[in-house]
Amino acid sequence: MAISSPRIHFLVVLLVFLLSISLSRAEIRFSEIRSDGRSIIPFDEFGFTNTGRLELNVSRISFSNPNPDLSQLGFFLSTRDSWLHVLQEIQSGDITCALQSKVIRKVYIFDQLDPNTANTETSSFSTFHEEHEPGQFTLVFANCIGQLQVSMDIQSAMYNLDPQSGRRDYLSAGSTILPKVYFLFFVVYSSLAALWVFVLYKKRLTVFRIHFFMLAVLILKALNLVCEAEDKSYIKRTGSAHGWDVLFYIFSFLKGISLFTLIVLIGTGWSFLKPYLQDKEKKVLMIVIPLQVIANIAQVAIDESGPYAQDWITWKQVFLLVDVICCCAVLFPIVWSIKNLREAARTDGKAAVNLMKLTLFRQYYIVVICYIYFTRVVVYALQTITSYRFMWTSLVAGELATLAFYVFTGYKFRPEVHNPYFVIDDDEEEAAAEALKLEDEFEL
Known part of the structure; x- marks a missing residue:
């Protein structure tokens, strides 16, 4: 017929x-x-x-x-x-x-x-x-x-x-190397967590609560990777995950929520600029966290059902939509902090201090956008154009981008005994005020 x-x-x-x-x-x-x-x-x-x-x-x-x-x-x-x-x-x-x-x-x-x-x-x-x-x-x-x-x-x-x-x-030709790749990244993140513990101990007098939250994110990421390594290793040998997939989903869920929460908290300046969250910032967290729950449910449905299921494409669309909304939502607090710092730099007489903070948050805003774009768009493009034998390269590219984002965040927002923001002389203060004035003229 x-x-x-x-x-x-x-x-x-x-x-x-x-x-x-x-x-x-x-x-x-x-x-x-x-x-x-x-x-x-x-x-x-x-x-x-x-x-x-x-x-x-x-x-x-x-x-x-x-x-x-x-x-x-x-x-x-x-x-x-x-x-x-x-x-x-x-x-x-x-x-x-x-x-x-x-x-x-x-x-x-x-x-x-x-x-x-x-x-x-x-x-x-x-x-x-x-x-x-x-x-x-x-x-x-x-x-x-x-x-x-x-x-x-x-x-x-x-x-x-x-x-x-x-x-x-039982792993595809382009995925057979993944257990080693995941374990290698687990070692890297475990080393970063150990290094961060050393930094927190050495600079314990200037440690904020958010620095411990950063440590928790690193540990969850490392646990997620070791569970994924064991999951793929068992599948490679036996064709079954033997329960490691359950642990992987649990730590993947916790890692996803903690990472987006960390980006929101840093973006709001919580613990750096102020020890509290405003109502609108709390609303962002109340939106992001439930959406991450939905995204993880969709991810489990996608992985476990396979494309033969009639609702597989629906779950894929739900996951992509929720992920895009979360990525957009976490940018708002950073924009609000940039706006508040710009206004403070013109009114409180500490132009240089606030200008340096403003520069830092602008850099962080750009890095977050680059991280989201690379891991959501570029990595997907690599998956579609790469030969099936080298499908693992797109995963490595995504993990390297994530690692670079973690390192940048930890380095820029590390605890400091002598905070460079407050070691400002009169000449730097005047230069910062002039820079803000030029910025106002440029915007006009």
């Missing part, structure tokens, strides 16, 4: 979108499909080497129609380029079903089912597929029969074999 034009448009958007996204997990996955009428159901994406393997077990297969054409139903593997070629074949009329294309890797066609058990509770099959051509493949189920709804239980396992030991590696 030919696929209609609207359906072709839907498939183009859906498959190109899904095939361009690198999932955070690629382990043994069990999924249930119930009365699903979608013509294309994508499952996990995986980067195969020349020793790639796929094990597929499907059970409890049933259809809404009693005697469908089983040759129009089946599983296949496809790269993004292959799928685009399939769509061109369908549009040109060369084929009427994706399963008829020669560019896909057929895994199992349902006409191989036992006719005596087809469409019954005992209908099932197991198949094994070897992939010797390296590439980024997506496991896809095709239903080329209009109005047919399919139900089944699927357990899939994709892995590569180590050429030397023959052991299974």
Whole structure:
């Protein structure tokens, strides 16, 4: 049966979108499909080497129609380029079903089912597929029969074999190095936390409460990374996270909330400029924290469901929207502090002191924007343009940007015995006043 034009448009958007996204997990996955009428159901994406393997077990297969054409139903593997070629074949009329294309890797066609058990509770099959051509493949189920709804239980396992030991590696070709990468960053952040403890002890007479909050953020980040390292390590060896994913989600949730809270507190000048928060600043925290809760719930749903779920794209959109709102919200307190410092520099007679503080908060504002832009936009761009073998590089780029942001924040807002803001002579005071005057003239 030919696929209609609207359906072709839907498939183009859906498959190109899904095939361009690198999932955070690629382990043994069990999924249930119930009365699903979608013509294309994508499952996990995986980067195969020349020793790639796929094990597929499907059970409890049933259809809404009693005697469908089983040759129009089946599983296949496809790269993004292959799928685009399939769509061109369908549009040109060369084929009427994706399963008829020669560019896909057929895994199992349902006409191989036992006719005596087809469409019954005992209908099932197991198949094994070897992939010797390296590439980024997506496991896809095709239903080329209009109005047919399919139900089944699927357990899939994709892995590569180590050429030397023959052991299974359940991480994608571009992610197999991630356990080492995460552990390396864990060591770096643990060292930073130890260094920060030393700084706090050495400068304990000038330590503010927010410096201890910075330490807590560093510790949570380190714990998050070590849990992610262990999570990926277990998945690499066994295909299952063995509970490490739960710890990862917990520390990821705490790290996300604490980081955004820290940015808001520093941006308001809490503990540096004033020991309290204004009502509007408290409202920002009341907005950011619940949104971070929603973002983490969405992240769990995205990771655990996979793209085959009908609400996967919805959760992805929720996560992106909430993350953008949080990133925008944390900028407001910094802008308010800059405004207040500019006004104070003109009225309280301490132009030089406030000008230096103003410069610091302007720098912090720029750095926060750069951090948000790099980790949300540039890293995503790297994911889409980087070869599947080097998908880990986008993660390293994001982690390096985060590390640079942490180091900048700690260095600029470190405790100081002799605060340079208050070591100001008369000449510097006059120069600062003149600078503020020139700034006013420039703005006019």
